[in-house]
Amino acid sequence: MTDPEGRTTVIDPGTTASPPSADRTFQPSAEFAANANLTAEAPNLLIIGPQGAGKGTQAILLAERLNIPHISTGDVFRANAQARTQLGLECQRYMDAGELVPDSLTTNMVAHRLAKPDTKDGFLLDGFPRTVPQAGALDDLLGGQRRLTAVLVLLTPNHVVLQRMSIRGRRDDTLEAIQRRLDLYHCETTPLLERYSRLLVAVDGVGTVHDVHERIWTALAAFLRDRPNSLTNAEAVGGINQPMNDECDNCGPGHPPR
Ligand code: ADP
Secondary structure, three states, X not given: OEOOOOOOEOOOHHHHHOOOOOOOOOOOOHHHHHXXXXXXXXXXXXXXXXXXXXXXXXXXXXXXXXXXXXXEHHHHHHHHHHOOOHHHHHHHHHHXXXXXXXXXXXXXXXXXXXXXXXXXXXXXXXXXXXXXXXXXXXXXXXXXXXXXXXXXXXXXXXXXXXXXXXXXXXXXXXHHHHHHHHHHHHHHHOXXXXXXXXXXXXXXXXXXXXXXXXXXXXHHHHHHHHOOOOXXXXXXXXXXXXXXXXXXXXXXXXXXXX
């Protein structure tokens, strides 16, 4: 596979694990369809939450149950870093420092993934968008053809997140990187909650994996049942597209290059 510039191999854990099938149509389970009154619309979902909120785990479970591809930017970056592809070499130092990978690299990678036919019947994006400019880029990628269905946010207090991080043991889980990622989450990512306020499904992320999953499932079904069908992407996102102020107290001047 080549990256969007056609210059290198991009490892995509999502598609290597389960090859996309172009002709699959979205088949919600009877239980979900009944709960959510889900008819023709494919679920185009985002999941947002701080590191350690458990969003990766919950995203896998939800995507499996909905039978839609789970697209985790962190997983794609890590797979590429491990395989030492061009993309991996470029993103490794940002990940190790807890910095965001530059928007251009990230957005190109997501554009490439969302162009694949297996996303036509729905997808769950995990870890993207993480900044307001990335959200603007996602609007462009979806265009007039696709609209976001719901934006899940896992609410997990800092002390729980820090406790979970201390046992995760990933290569980029140094104290400095953890703190930096939390700062960036609050500074760069939380503005998205306002941007997506009409699509937000907020769920308490504290509890067992099973309990949180059931909470997500029930909340999502309830949201979809009540969601006004006429809401377009532009109406849903409310037009907040300004990048954050570079002098933000938490992030300081070290914002990644855009
Ligand atoms: P975490 O939830 O612990 O931050 P992820 O697996 O989502 O873990 O992301 C790991 C790293 O990958 C991030 O710290 C960041 O460097 C990079 N990354 C993932 N998604 C994005 C994104 N949308 N924009 C920029 N960098 C990203």
